[in-house]
Amino acid sequence: MSQSTLDQLLGAVAGADQVLILPHNDPDPDAIASAFGLKKLLNQRTTLPVEIAYQGIIGRAENKALVRYLGRPLRPLTKATLQRAACIALVDTQPGTGNNPLPTDVTPHIVIDHHVWRDETAAAAFYDVRPDFGSTSTIVAEYLQTAGVVPDRMLATALFYGIKTDTMGLVRGATPADVDAFHTLQALTDLNALDEIQRAQVPASYFKGLVTAFQSARIRGPLLTSYLGPMSYPDQAAEIADTLLRLQGTTWVICAGYYEDELVISVRSRARSGGAGQLVRAIVGELGMAGGHGTMAAGHIPLNGADPAALAEELERRALDLLKLDAKVPESPLI
Template identity: 85%
Template sequence: MAEYLYAAGIVPNQMLATALFYGIKTDTMGLVRGATPADVEMFHTLQALTDLNALDEIQRAQVPASYFKGLVTAFQAARIRGPLLTTYLGAMSYPDQAAEIADTLLRLQGTTWVICVGYYEDELIISVRSRARSGGAGQLVRAVVGDLGMAGGHGTMAAGHVPLNGVDPARLAETLEQRALKLLDLDSHAVGAPLI
């Protein structure tokens, strides 16, 4: 988005620059995950316009107790199958919860792939993270979601949204997980070892 603004000759105000900077910083983990040359350029350009106090408030924002309940749910539901960790969150407090938890779980030693699924309102949300040298998170999530919804991403991070349309979210999540296991050539019948 920042690229489009600058291409149109629009310099964002401090509040917008801060939000755009935070988005790039978060999505690329400070330029170490999947950053493109354009990301690097916009990161440095926007950094000069950023309100550092507002950025600090965003990064250290307090969260409701439901955030921690979501972590507990994710950790208890997490299953490990070789390089893949999957978890189902059930109902989420906010739509980005799956992505945040996927980022956290990717830190587990020995994990190459994380698939975190939950639902918010009337949509199932799938978040995929990868440490694979070849990347492929975007390709994987597009193949997993298929024609059930919309998906996209790039090498190390991706997401998809599937309308529930009255379908049981846990059952739909299981369908997506089975597709992912097949695509990653993992045993789709294995229950997986619990994380905790």
């Protein structure tokens, strides 16, 4: 990365009196680490107060453990915080995606992301969107390196874990840049803390969710679908989809459940061509917002009084059609 690119990033906040960093809703390790890293960069290179806030729930045990380890650097977003924010940075998300709290009539100053380009992003004073990268943490690590900011043990651990989780240990969508950042950060990582984060204890609801997922799982050829019903936290569908994808012979997993008034759908793919992001966008269509990468994607649909189970069935029918799987072929239960 060039010094001029770093200067453009810093120039985007020149004149501001504070910066609000917003990761995507229900932030995962990559979003948490990216926000934490950008805050560190701005703290080192400017005198601006910087705050990280998020919307949604940090539900997975590992994500909670990461936030605790970092000293809880981000807090739930309030309406007052958002209204008074004159300078906003989006990380691991973009305007118009529907997975962040940015109002549609507000233009962010900074956007740093590795998801598919959104045209709304072009209005930002500074943007760096690299869909070919495996994680946003890698992008932020490059800015720190260019700025001469050596990550301390805590930040290095967060960025390393962000890359590790989003690329599944460099085997999913990793670029040479991801590999370089991964190995550079690994040497600085607190391995004991990382072990505690990765092996964080889970509540009983986690196992109850697994039981529901296994009992409802149905197999039709290369596709496995599962409906969880009510979920304890929004990203429970993604957590269980990752587990179900390990089933021998499975190429596609579609896992759905609802949290409060929203249906959440998680798609995972082992297909060589990927296509998870394209599939979930086609499945969700006009019903809500969706996006993702080749092997992992998600969608969110407001229920507005609709029956979540019936809606999940409709999404499954759409998936069967898009994957060209015969709906008349009998399903077989997982267990």
